[in-house]
Every structure is written in structure tokens, then in C-alpha cells.
Amino acid sequence: MRSPLRTLTGRILQPSNKAPVPYVSRGRTWGHMFGSRTDAEAQMRTMGSVGTVFGIVHRTSNAFSQVEWGLWQTAPSGLDEDRKPVTSHLALDIWNRPNPFYTGQLFREAFQQHLDLVGEAVWVIARNPRVRSIPLELWPVRPDRIEPVPSRENFLAGYIYIGPDGEQVPLALDEVIRLMMPNPLDPYRGMGPIQSVLTDIDASKYSAEWNRSFFINSALPGGIVEVPGEWDDNEFEQFRTRWEEQHRGVAAAHRVALLENGAKWVDRKFTMADMQFTEMRGLSSQIIREAYTIPKFAVGIIDDVNRATAEASKAWFAEMLTVPRLERVKGALNAFFLPMFGEAARGLEFDYCDPVPPDAEARDRERTSKAQAAKFYVDAGFNGASVVEALELPEALEWEGRPQAPTPDPAAALVPAQGSPEAMLRRLRAQADDEDRVERLVEEAMRAIRTLFESAMDALLAAWDAISSAWRRELVDQVRQAVEDDDVAKLADLKVDSSDADDELKDAMVALAERAAQQVVDEAAAQGVTVEPAEPDEDGLGATAVVVVALLAAGLAGAAAREALRVWGPDAEPNEVAREVDEHLRSLSDRTLRDELGGALHHAQQSGRMDTLEDAPDPSVWIASERNDANTCENCRDVDDRRFTSYAAARAAYPVGAYRDCKGRTRCRGTIVPIWEEQ
Numbered sequence: 001m002r003s004p005l006r007t008l009t010g011r012i013l014q015p016s017n018k019a020p021v022p023y024v025s026r027g028r029t030w031g032h033m034f035g036s037r038t039d040a041e042a043q044m045r046t047m048g049s050v051g052t053v054f055g056i057v058h059r060t061s062n063a064f065s066q067v068e069w070g071l072w073q074t075a076p077s078g079l080d081e082d083r084k085p086v087t088s089h090l091a092l093d094i095w096n097r098p099n100p101f102y103t104g105q106l107f108r109e110a111f112q113q114h115l116d117l118v119g120e121a122v123w124v125i126a127r128n129p130r131v132r133s134i135p136l137e138l139w140p141v142r143p144d145r146i147e148p149v150p151s152r153e154n155f156l157a158g159y160i161y162i163g164p165d166g167e168q169v170p171l172a173l174d175e176v177i178r179l180m181m182p183n184p185l186d187p188y189r190g191m192g193p194i195q196s197v198l199t200d201i202d203a204s205k206y207s208a209e210w211n212r213s214f215f216i217n218s219a220l221p222g223g224i225v226e227v228p229g230e231w232d233d234n235e236f237e238q239f240r241t242r243w244e245e246q247h248r249g250v251a252a253a254h255r256v257a258l259l260e261n262g263a264k265w266v267d268r269k270f271t272m273a274d275m276q277f278t279e280m281r282g283l284s285s286q287i288i289r290e291a292y293t294i295p296k297f298a299v300g301i302i303d304d305v306n307r308a309t310a311e312a313s314k315a316w317f318a319e320m321l322t323v324p325r326l327e328r329v330k331g332a333l334n335a336f337f338l339p340m341f342g343e344a345a346r347g348l349e350f351d352y353c354d355p356v357p358p359d360a361e362a363r364d365r366e367r368t369s370k371a372q373a374a375k376f377y378v379d380a381g382f383n384g385a386s387v388v389e390a391l392e393l394p395e396a397l398e399w400e401g402r403p404q405a406p407t408p409d410p411a412a413a414l415v416p417a418q419g420s421p422e423a424m425l426r427r428l429r430a431q432a433d434d435e436d437r438v439e440r441l442v443e444e445a446m447r448a449i450r451t452l453f454e455s456a457m458d459a460l461l462a463a464w465d466a467i468s469s470a471w472r473r474e475l476v477d478q479v480r481q482a483v484e485d486d487d488v489a490k491l492a493d494l495k496v497d498s499s500d501a502d503d504e505l506k507d508a509m510v511a512l513a514e515r516a517a518q519q520v521v522d523e524a525a526a527q528g529v530t531v532e533p534a535e536p537d538e539d540g541l542g543a544t545a546v547v548v549v550a551l552l553a554a555g556l557a558g559a560a561a562r563e564a565l566r567v568w569g570p571d572a573e574p575n576e577v578a579r580e581v582d583e584h585l586r587s588l589s590d591r592t593l594r595d596e597l598g599g600a601l602h603h604a605q606q607s608g609r610m611d612t613l614e615d616a617p618d619p620s621v622w623i624a625s626e627r628n629d630a631n632t633c634e635n636c637r638d639v640d641d642r643r644f645t646s647y648a649a650a651r652a653a654y655p656v657g658a659y660r661d662c663k664g665r666t667r668c669r670g671t672i673v674p675i676w677e678e679q
Helices: 004-013 038-049 051-065 090-096 104-118 198-217 233-247 277-291 307-345 360-379 384-390 410-414 421-484 488-493 499-526 538-567 574-587 591-614 634-639 647-653
Strands: 069-073 084-086 120-128 131-141 146-151 155-162 168-171 176-180 186-190 223-226 264-267 348-352 621-625 671-675
Touching: 038 051, 038 104, 038 198, 051 104, 051 277, 051 307, 069 090, 090 131, 090 307, 090 348, 090 538, 104 120, 104 131, 104 307, 131 307, 131 538, 146 176, 146 186, 176 186, 176 307, 307 348, 360 384, 421 488, 421 499, 421 538, 421 574, 421 591, 421 621, 421 671, 488 538, 499 538, 499 591, 499 671, 538 574, 538 591, 591 647, 591 671, 621 647
Parallel strands: none
Antiparallel strands: 069 084, 069 348, 120 131, 120 176, 146 155, 155 168, 223 264, 621 671
């Protein structure tokens, strides 16, 4: 009989189970529950041995990796459109450049291949041993080399990485992020499509090998040579040598065999038709596509695809294949990766740019349907403003009221009736001529605006080289001093003298605002209107320049600090750390610099244009144009060519430079072009 005291003691000393139910047995403390993952390597090798698997995995992982990501400050409303973008954060920097050897796209494509092949992907987080709380790098790791360590109390205790030479490296929970396609039999492991079709993949591979063998040696060992009596060893070797000389290889295939001494050939082979390998390989390809739930057109088979279905196929691929993969990674980033940055990541979230292309045909059908409905209601006598509101027509539409029928004029009998074919043709021609004139004016204005901006941008970038060099020297010297003092905290105080940069950017912005104002004067003069150029707001432009320069300086200082943390180890040499930081800063892309300086210059250009238009004679229409954007987002495509009937409405859409709803933010180059009636 078991002692009551022993039972009570066991209950007191036994650790409580933090999982609601046990996931491992009492006698199992670590190691994989359901066997090792020796099959995972075979699953990954199928990508290099089966063309259908390669085509599917390459297409899905490549499409996934090309989607752009952003970091956002969540809004109290919970609405995506109310979020604010975060352009400078260590988490975003690591996601865009996970480590010195991987770009963000390469990193994402690598681990997505693992997910598509094995159903698992593993990120290992590298940290600086001196400041372990800050993640510095992400590395993709083969999932077959990671062993989860189950825990009866905590579900998971950690991981064991098994190196190529068998070395076992323990990893804590905060050093690994795993993504999985759930396995219904094993909560610690994932399940990929390959596991469900391995037998069919083997059949496809073996049929390909048989076809290859057929062309190498005609696959003729499918028969028996019968001989009377017995042969000694010399007779057998002589027969084998002669047979190989006469019948082995492609050149000797299908020769007539001559047998001596009563030997007889008994045919035992199957023909290519008997084996039906062509049909077998086609069936295997279909089964593999079914496992991945991917249709033929998604892997480039377009025998039954026309232009209309091709456009629909792009949307289907993005919505059904790319978006689910993005959502899985988005969940891991926001649930596991961002919390590693503590308070600095509170209220932030990663999100991706929607890869689903807009359905232009559906949008056109909706626009046409609404226009027809609006005409029906207005003709029936409903108020125009209420129709606009009820049908949710674009805000740019303004109801002017139905024109009153004019008093009949006897002389009008000499003029073609308003409804006559001649009058209709004349009106259509006049409208076409007017639209051609407007299009020409907008195109000329946007071409001149683009030329002026690019000229100012080139001049500013040329002058900025000296500023960047000076900043780099200052930061490298500060890093060297921090290492010499063995004071890692000094990396948090890295900064540069930005006074020269403030003046340089302000001067460039003021000069561009002046020239932009003069451009509006020239546009108006070409249309027969006199306009006075506005004086640039030097104080406002100067304040904007200070903010932009501060952001650039802080970004460069942050990059220097991160690289110093990465290479700073025990007994580090100050000059060596400084050298590596200097090389890193020199290797940085100029994308951020171009975006920030370009945004500042566009702000100045818009300021000069809109300030001049504020006091100018009202044009007939203000036209929004986004044709100078290198990559136009969906919102900018919607606002492109929108007609505004008041300065206030146009300025509200373009308050400080870029279109207010542009997803590209500082990269937007949209503007307003005024059109006056011909004088």
C-alpha cells in the first residue's frame, strides 16, 4: 500500500503543469515525441529532383518574398487607414536586412521554401553578448536540424540545433522563432504538402530514371539467355564481354543478337507503351499540384488561358496563395519578434502591402452602374446631392442643379435643334477638343515639374556627399572612443553636427520653392492669365529641413551603433571595430537618403506652387496628377486625374506636398495642375 505521506509529499513537490493537459509522457523530458525528422531532408531534396515541386515552391516563395512590408503605429480606432507609418526602428531595419549576408527578400524566400517543403521554418535570433536583450540579426536555419525540447510543465523548454558534424547547440526559447503548418498528430512539428505525396514523387522520379536508362542502354536487361548444359567461368566471361561490346550503349541499341552453341533468348522486357511512364509522370504532376492546391496556370501551364483569365489568375494567385503565407509570417512578427524590443515596440505592428491587384474591370462595371442609377434618379426628380450621398459617388462630384430650359427664340429655328445629329456631333467635337487641350496642358506641366525636381535633386545629392562623409567620420571616431573606454552605453549617445546640413537643405528647398512658383506663373501665362509668384516661406521650409536632417542623422547614428554592437566583443580592438563600422556605413543603400531628401524637396516644390495658386485668379478646375510617380499606389491611381472645383478641396488633398492618402508617403510626387479657360 502506498504511504499517504509519500502521496502528499509527491503532490507538494511535483511542479505544476502550466499547460492545461500533458503533451509529453512522465518519463520523457526532451527529444522529439514521434521520432526524428530524418524525412525532412528528403522532402527538401525533392525541390532539386522533381521539376513540378521546384516550379511550385519557386513560384510561391518568390512571389511571397517580393511583397513590401511596413511598420505601423496602431490607431485608437483600430482602423488600418488611421495608422501612422514608422520609418525608423531597429525591428524594421532587421526585417529589411536580417544579417550581413542576406537581404530581406533572400531571407524571406529561403524560409518560405522550408515552409512549402517541410511545413516548418526556423529563425534563429543573434544577439550581442554584452547587451543580450536587443536582437541584432535573424538567420534562417534548416528545420531538419532543429529539435524541439518538450516540457511536461511548460509545453516547450527550448531547442537543440544539430550541426552538420553532429554538434548539439542548446537554444533558449527567445533565440528561436518557428513557423509551422500544423501537424494533426504532432503539436511540436509541422506538416508540409510533400509529406502527403512522397510516394507519388518517388514514382515520378523513378519513371524519369527508367526513361534515362532506356536511352543509355536500351533497357534490354529485361530478358534471359538459356543455354544447354553448364558453362565454365571462362565461357561465361567470354560471352558477357562479347555481349557488352555488341549491345551496350545508345549507339549499339537494337542490334540483332547472334547466339552460339544452342543458346536461346527469352524476352522478358516491357515496352515503353506497357510501362505508360508518360501518363504516370503527368498523373504525378497533377497529384503534386493538388497537394499544394495550385492550378496549372500558376506554374506556367497556359494552354487554356486567355488575356481575361490571365488577369483573373494574377488576382487568384495573390489572394489564395500569397496572402495566407503573408498572414502566417505577420502573426509571427507581431506575436514573437516585436515583443523582443520591449517598450520601444509598444503599440507597433508589422503589416504587408496588399499583393492582390485591383480589379479594374469590376471597378469600371461599378462606376458605370452607379452613373446609370444616378441618371435614373435625377431624371425621376430626386435631389442631386441626395443621389450623390445615397450612391456613395466620388467626393469630387458636385451637384449644380438641373439647368432651366431657355425661352424659345424664333431665330433658333435657323440653328440646328439641340437634339439634332448635327448639334450632338458639334458638342462631341467641342468636348473632345477641350479634353485634348487639358491633357496637353497637364502633360506639359508635369514634364516641366519633373525636370525641375530632378535637377534640384541631383544638385542636392552632389552637395550631400561631403555632409555624409563628415557624419561618417564623426560617428566612427565616437565608436572608436567608446571601445577605448570600454563603455558600451556611449553608443546610445552617438550624434553628429547637423548645422551645415540644415543650411544646405534649407537653401535647396527655398531655391526650389522660388522656381516652382515661377513655373505656375509660366503655366498661367501660357493660358492667357496673369499670376504673381508667391514668396517662399523660409521659416517654414527651414523648420522642415531641420526635422528631415535630424531624422537622417539619427538613422545613420543608429546604423553605426547597431554595427558596433554586432562586432564589439571581449578584448575588441578599437581600430578594428571602427574600421568595420566605417565599412558598414559606406555600404549602406542611399534609398533612405533619396526618400527623405526627395520628400523635403517635393514639399518645397508643392509649397511654391500651392502658395502661388492661393492668390491667383481661380482656374476652371484644379487637376490632380500622379503621372510623375515611379511606382503608383492604389490610392494615387484613384486620385490621378481627379478634378477639384475649389482651391480648398485641392489643398486638402495635397496639404504639404504628397497626396495625403499615398501609401508611399515621402516617395509620392503627385501635384495639382490648374487649368484656366482660354482667354
